[in-house]
Amino acid sequence: MDIRARLGKASxxxxxxxxxxxxxxxxxxxxxRLYSSTVVPTRICASETWKTPNKINKxxxxxxRRCLRSILGISRRDYITNHEVMARSEQMAxxxxxxxxxxxxxxxxxxxxxxxxxxxxxxxxxxDGRRRVG
Numbered sequence: 001m002d003i004r005a006r007l008g009k010a011s012x013x014x015x016x017x018x019x020x021x022x023x024x025x026x027x028x029x030x031x032x033r034l035y036s037s038t039v040v041p042t043r044i045c046a047s048e049t050w051k052t053p054n055k056i057n058k059x060x061x062x063x064x065r066r067c068l069r070s071i072l073g074i075s076r077r078d079y080i081t082n083h084e085v086m087a088r089s090e091q092m093a094x095x096x097x098x099x100x101x102x103x104x105x106x107x108x109x110x111x112x113x114x115x116x117x118x119x120x121x122x123x124x125x126x127x128d129g130r131r132r133v134g
Contacts, residue, residue, distance in 0.1 A: 002046065003056055007063055010043035014067055021071050031071050032089060039067060040094065047098040048105040057095040064094040 020026060020034065043063065050056065065082055068089045074080050086093065112119040 003050060003059065006043055006045060007059065010039050010063065013042055014039050014070075028071065028089075032091065035067065035071060036091070040064075040097070044094060044098055044101070048101050050098070052095070052098060052102070057098075060094045060098065064091070 014021075014035075017034070017038070021031060043060070065085055068085050068091060069075075069080075072085065072088055074085065109118045109122060114120070114123075
């Protein structure tokens with residue numbers, strides 16, 4: 001599953017940057033910019049093509065909040081709500097970022113000439129009139 005592979009790669013990058021997350025001389029603003037420019041793109045690479053049921057959205061955001069908590073130095077024992085973590089970090093939920101990217105790619109495909117394969121795929125109907133389940 002591509003989504004799990006992306007999660008593993010992003011987690012690996014996040015772990016390699018652990019000394020930066022723990023460093024007190026680097027401001028949280030710099031840490032969040034580094035996180036947003038290295039870990040997040042790795043996590044949501046090719047997300048435009050993913051199916052996005054609630055299970056996948058939850059996986060994406062659990063990883064995101066866990067990283068944010070680590071950067072902010074919030075342990076599991078601290079009673080800090082997810083909403084408070086997002087407010088402190090001033091970050092957007094990753095499933096919202098994925099949704100924005102999906103809408104952007106659909107808009108791009110809709111503007112393509114109707115002879116292009118991506119445009120044809122949107123209007124494709126199987127010969128028997130039904131698609132397979134799954």
